[in-house]
Each structure stands twice: as C-alpha cells, then as structure tokens.
Amino acid sequence: MTRTAHLPAPAPAADHRPGALRRSLRALAILACLPYIALKVAWVAGSEIGIPAGSALLEHRQMMAVANSVSVVADVLVVVLALLLTQDWGRRVPAWLLALPMWAATGLLTPIMTGYPVQLAVALVTGDEKAAAPSEPFLDDWVFGVVYGGFILQGLALGTLFALYARDRWGHVWRGRLGELPARASGSGARALAAAGAVVALLPASLHLLWATGSTTGLSARRVAERDSDFYVLEAERLAFLLVVVAFTLFLVLRRPARLRVRTTLAAAWTASGAAGCWGAYLSLVALLPDPDPTKRVPELVQLSYAGDMITGFLLAACVVLFLRRRSAAA
DSSP states (O other): OOOOOOOOOOOOOOOOOOOHHHHHHHHHHHHHHHHHHHHHHHHHTTOOTTOOTTOGGGGOHHHHHHHHHHHHHHHHHHHHHHHHTTSGGGGGSOHHHHHHHHHHHHHHHHHHHHHHHHHHHHHHHHOOOSOSSOOOOOSOHHHHHHHHHHHHHHHHHHHHHHHHHHHHHHGGGGOSBGGGSOGGGTHHHHHHHHHHHHHHHHHHHHHHHHHHTTOOTTOOHHHHHTOOHHHHHHHHHHHHHHHHHHHHHHHHHHTOSTTSBHHHHHHHHHHHHHHHHHHHHHHHHHHHSOOSOGGGSOOHHHHHHHHHHHHHHHHHHHHHHHHHHHHHHHO
C-alpha cells in the first residue's frame, strides 16, 4: 500500500491591508471632496447657491457648466488616488500612471494649502477687506472657506498617503545624501534641462518680484485698481515656488550641498515644479478664454509670466524624472 505524500500548504499571500492611519487618511481625503463635488454638481444642474446676483459666473452659464463638469472629474480623481494608495492592487499600477496625476494634484493643491492661510492671516493683521477697490461680486465668502478648507484637507491627507506609499515602494531610490550620489546619477540630459529651466525662470521670477513689490509694469488699469493683500501674497508665493524649484533641482544635478538629504531635495523639487507648472498651465488656459469686455482681458506680459511658470515647471519636472529613472535603473 502506497502512502500519500503530504505536500506543504502554500504560503499565505502577503497582507498589504492598510493600517488604521492610512484608513483614516483615506476617509478624510474622500470626505473632504464631498462639499466641492456637491457644489459643482449643483451649479451644473442650474443652482445659484453661493453665487451672488451680478456675478460674472452667471453671464457664461454654458462655459461654467463645462468647467464645473471638468472640476467634478478632477475631484473624483482624488477619490481614485486615495483608494489606489491604500489598496493592494495600487502597488501594481505602473509608476508613470500614478506619478503624473499625483504630481498634478500636488502642484494644484500645494499653493492653496500655503497661500490661503497666509491670505487669511494677512487680512486679519492688515484689516484689508478690499474696501478701497471692491471688485465685482464673484462668489459668496463662505464658498471660499468651504472649498479651500476642503482642498487643504485633501492635500494633507493625500500627500501623507502618497509619502507613505512612495516610501514603501520606492524608498531605496532617494536614500542618502547628495554628496554620496555617483557622478552619473543625473546625467548630461538632466543637467541641460536644469540649466534651461533656470534660464526660462528668470523672466517670470522678475515679473513676480516686480508685482509683489508694488510695480504696475504690464498690468491692466483694472488690475492695478483692484490690487489688494491677496494679490501681493499670490505674487510672492509664485516667486517663492520658482526660486525653490530652480534651487533644489540644481542642487540635485550638481549634488551639492553634499550633506543635504536626497529625499528632501526631491520632495522640494517635485512639489515646487508641480506648483509652478500646473498653476502656470491653468492660468494660461484661463487667460486664453475669450471675453467680450476688453478691460477683463489678461495683458500680454501677464500671460507671458504664466507661460514662463508653466515651461519652468515642466522642464524641471522632466529633470526630476530623468534623475529618478537613472536611480531606479542603478538600484
């Protein structure tokens, strides 16, 4: 009588179920999207909630419906990303397919997360209520609080989830300090992109500096009259993102300062390139939309600053991508 061999049981599959922290962050990111999505859906359906009488938004209902529909899709993408970053199947997504929307989300949300609190603080200190040159009604004040508050929560939750995900999947790529990187870590292509981005950044950076310090060069008479504390905060912020992305991308390709951590350098270059590139692209698109009122058209020099922000951000983001590809190949 033959004896049946007892084969060993297969090893259990690795358990990648998210812990309590990641589940909480996922829930926060999703819940923070709901007020924004609800408002946009209401506006697409024809509601005027939060829109005061006389708002320019009511003059272009078809364009508003299209823009709001696109905004809903973009915020639904945040929900998809929150799920992807906390599910087992999310670890099998190709790197480029995740990195591109995360870079865009980082770039669009970070300026709101940093700029809106500063705007509120400056308004509180200076008492600037836009009384000196009131602009036309656009949205009720509570809408900005609800929407921007939701964006800040989305950014904090999604950013933390991505940092945890990236550490688990690609943490080996950015270990160590800049001085420990081999000379071939960046390559001539990355250095050329970094140099080109730094040169392109000179024009928009100069314009943002002029406008942040009170110059009216290139601004329309309407924009000059409507300047307030928000205007100066935003111009200073755009200048800051340009300076950060140029500096930290050059640090990366030159491998200096030697003691600076690779992960810190990459995080700064990634975030600032997204902020400059994505907001530059968005504002360039808005500036190209037709407007029958000539006083509302964006002046050429302002459009040039938006284009400069966009090109700088895209060039230096490409530089970061080349660096990461080389590091991944070497690892």
